[in-house]
Amino acid sequence: MANVTARPAPLSRAGAGRFTRQERLAYTMLAPVLGTILVIVTYPFLLAVLQSLQDSAGREFVGPSNYVNALANPLLYEALGATGTYAALVMPTEILLGLGLALLVHRTVRSSSVRALLFVLATIPLVLPPIAVGVIARLIYAPGYGVLNYLLIGAGIVRDEINWLGQPATAMPAVASVDVWQWTPFVYLVLFSGLLTVPREEIEAAQVDGASGWQQFWHIELNYLRPLLLLIVFFRLADVLRVFDHVFVLTGGGPGNTTQLLSLYLYRIEFKYFDSGQAAALAVLVLVGVSIAYSLVTRALPVERR
Amino acid sequence: MRRAQWAPALVVAALLISACQPSTTGGGGAQKPAKLTIAAVQGNEDAALKAVAPLYEQKTGIKIEIVEFPYDQLFEKLVTTFKANSPTYDLVMMDDPWMPKFGTDESLQPLDSTYGIKRDSDIPDVVYDVGTWPPPRGPVPPKAKGKAAHLIGVTIVGNVEMFMYRSDMGPAPKTWDEVKANADKNKKANFWGYVVRGKATNPIVADFLPILWSFGGDVFDSNWNVTIDNAASLKAVKFLVQDLKAAAPPGSESIDAADRSRLMAIGQAYQSTVWPGEITEIVENSTVSQVKGKVSYIPMPAGPSGKGIGMMGNWLLGVPKASSNGQAAADFITWLTSSDTQKTYVDKGGIPARKSILNDASLNQKNPYFAALAKSLEAVPNWRPRTDQWNAVETILGTNLNAALAGLATPEDAVKKAADQIRTLMKGAGY
């Protein structure tokens, strides 16, 4: 949101006489729409700043104490740690699996109809509501009725039920596995379409030179995939900060605080502990932090801005 | 031409306004509303409420809309709605430990002074006391001191936590020591001597408090000093997380009421604590239970102090101040808790608090726990400490107890950590 306020308003630049008829029409269309959106987007942010400087009842100003409390709360750092662990689990896994799969399909599947079918199948997980995916994960991991324990015991792999969601050591991987299930296909799709942009001549030339499959990947294909990998990293990082739904229904942040990601932590401060001053302070900190991070990486984002 | 460009936006705006007109139109307090909206807990506690609600519509023409939330979320949703000062709920169903928060925040309409609801001598005083704010006995939070006491909630589910055991396999335990002895004696492969309801926060605290009190411990003394780390309290913690856990199924730290009563119903457990709702819904429900008639229900066994102390878990109905149908809502409470309605209510599986119903011999045949519930109410069960900070206290205590039960912390460390955190919390809240 901080970004929003930083953008110059289109009309402030020059006198109306300098515009062509088309420009005038364009700005008459844009100004009211963008103006309204600007207000709708900025006003809550200002309200949050206000709220973050008041006590929780919203009656008196308390200065920066909400910020001090928010930053002094050890649970914040546990939440940041959990978010980091989550990112460290899901991002490399998704990228490696997605990349491996894209290469495998690209090199073994030649039939275009099979490729098209795989494309369609891979988009399915992306559109499933995370809440429903969370329900599935519950039916798999839950104590007592989870089918995973049943299958593992039936196959003789383990003897006693494993309490997947109840132990710190397994709860985070269980929660992360849901993310991997849902988002590896995204990595696959992006990278597979990247592989299709590699010119055939370059590959063929390399093969004539006797390059191995690995060299072919490392020296040629990776160059074409690099901007896409960057894109995946940015988008998935942003998504890790949004993760809420499936963790909410799977563990609710537990056991203890092991899966309490930043988003669940913020939810808990506002809607469980009802400390709206501290919650607003956290929201402002997160928005400012994300805006700064965004403005630092935005140039590197490989999107077409024309 | 320019005007024409805005046409689609206008169409959408018109659509938005017409399609989203709220379906309720809040009438004045005196008018008869078309419907009353009740926020309720999802599960067996509100099953009977749902079953009798249509009768009220037949009688008065007022539709009763019941909106259900899972236990964890109902409290959050109520606080949020009260904060939004939204008139969306005319009645709210509340667990009794939440009353201090709503009392302190003055979110609820006094039912006695505003709508003239009076105590009924057929209902035990403790049931009204638990819905009164500030509390008529025990320590009073600093913010509530000196305020006039009002009834802000009326019990519709007369829950008191009790004890169940397989009476086809052994006698009733009189003390917690006997509970432990029976647990060890009856434990065998795929059959557990005791089930600890050990899921973090509310569940494990509810399982633990009756033991704590029976052992002479407590969370606070009469001046809000934290006593959860004194010798008697520590002994109770050890009894739960060591002695009872030894006879309990693995994964105790994530077992909640549903798992506990399921284990009982499929014949894999000997004994546990129990809430009345689990009895009608699961243990005595012939479609799912294999042990119907083989289980008996008794008040909480006694501890070293010689006394067994049950725990209140009443569900109450109250009227939010923001409701625009206050009088009609209060009339519904009166109708629901009346002697006549309660007969139907019990017939639909409701849990009453009326002595005449609990002691009715024919009803006892159908509901084998009524006598134990009547006895438990008569013995004046404890309630959870009357502080608006209870939810936070429960979270702290429940997280640390759960850690001790899971073996992640020693009982000593767990109580110390819990006590320190609760002290900081209470100090910050002005206690």
Place this chain on the structure above:
Amino acid sequence: MRPRRSWRAVLAIPVFAVIAILYAFPLYWLLVTSLKSKAELYQTTLTLFPEAPTFQPYVSVLVERGLWVLLRNSVVVCGLSVLVALVLGLLITYPITRLEVSPRVRVGILNWALSLRFLPPIAVVVPYFGVVRTLGLYDQPQALVLIYSLLNLPFTIWMLKGFLSEIPREIEEAAFTDGAGRWTAFRLVLLPLAWPGLFAAAVIVFTFTWSEFLFALILTSTPNAQTFPVGVQGLVTQFEVIWNDMAAAGTIALALPLVLMVLARRYVVAGLTFGVVREK
């Protein structure tokens, strides 16, 4: 190349088989659980096939628990959000793609839309809760429509920009020389050509909105405004053994995006990557 392909193909088959199981089994398990009776849940062992398949859980979820109201809310809220997002999206993308505007404005708008994609909703929902409370929109579907349209605007802008800029300007200009005004040319020439793109954008925005849970959870309190995911989540409880109902609700929540996906499958990835990856 040819000889290498064979061992890769041998490797590929078991890999594909494992992946197929990893994706098919959870979905199968959801469906199977949703067809079980309550009595079957109380058996001591799990059953991999329902013994006596029943639609009772669906009846229970939609009728007895009344979740069909939430389903209806979801459809209304999603439909209106799509409309608003598309209209706003067109009002923004038409000028920047079809009219001569300074490239700074154009890039500025696109950058701004992209930046919104990176805002964590939880940090946004806290201030919005405050606004909704003050405006008296708590538990009103309008609040959700407003917020969902805004949340989806970045996607919409980027998708529409892609579709609109692919339509050659000459086509419109031909209409102008025939004496058509801008509005007429938009309506009769541009809109029919952009229609498939608009439709795809609509389907994708609908799907995303359908899945939204956090705002719906926080800003609603009764079936007046609650959406289906809120209802699904409400069935995920430890206190009752209602896994069959929970699975049935989950199945319903999955079904609609699945169907819609078939219509817009080629555009999903383009939408998710802001047009970096185009349809194949």
